[in-house]
Amino acid sequence: MNNPLDYNGKVALVTGAAAGMGLATAQAFAEAGAAVALADFKGDAVKAAAEKLAADGHKAIGIRCDVSDDSQVAAMVDRTVAEFGRLDAAFNNAGVMAKIAPIADGSREEWDRVIGINLRGVWTCMKHELRHMERQGSGAIVNNASVGALTGNPGIASYIASKHGVIGLTRTAALEYVKRGIRASSTPRLAAMSSRGTSKCIPKPQRTFPLAVPANRRKSLRRSCGFAVQAQATLSAMGSQWTVV
DSSP: OOOOOOOTTOEEEEESOSSHHHHHHHHHHHHTTOEEEEEESOHHHHHHHHHHHHHTTOOEEEEEOOTTOHHHHHHHHHHHHHHHSOOOEEEEOOOOOOOOOOGGGOOHHHHHHHHHHHTHHHHHHHHHHHHHHHHHTOEEEEEOOOGGGSSOOTTOHHHHHHHHHHHHHHHHHHHHHGGGTEEEEEOOOOEEEOTTSOEEEOOOTTSOOOSSOOHHHHHHHHHHHHHHHHOOOOOOTTOOOOOOO
């Protein structure tokens, strides 16, 4: 593939990387020259994905990690740095969908599960990623917020709340760390497919978003995420958001 990005000498960490958007983004980083740590709750699958990248001549390792477990997240980041020597880019992509139910019928256990992975998990990842990036004086973090961060959606309150929280967390991190050479951004929108199969931005929050990312959309999504990480933008006092289009 002709990849316009250049990450030679850089190290990237991608969570939720066993399949889908996470794997596609990890592949894009590898194709651009980065050493990549792929992490996922599905240990066998993520290790197989990393081994395939390595077999293709890329630097890659697979790490089993449940992002809702603080100790596993700390070990994941430490392993990445121990293996490759630094951490330049992180795509916090791991997440789960809520079981469909009206708010009044939802359980505390389900709420805690979704928030623990989608929001607290992102916070925990950022905490450990930022510590390493701060020591080296540079880095970029992209959090996958999805279009759920921009709208409501009946039946999945915990998911929507978690993604709104990711946006607030990202904006705060952007303001806190911009003067330390670290950028934080998010991907709050997904691309929609037109009737002719071409990608276009979702301009209105009211549009229904797809829960699965078709293969014919992954190329544009992963490239857009890569550009978000590489973007050399100065964050303003209002923070900054990078949108996948």
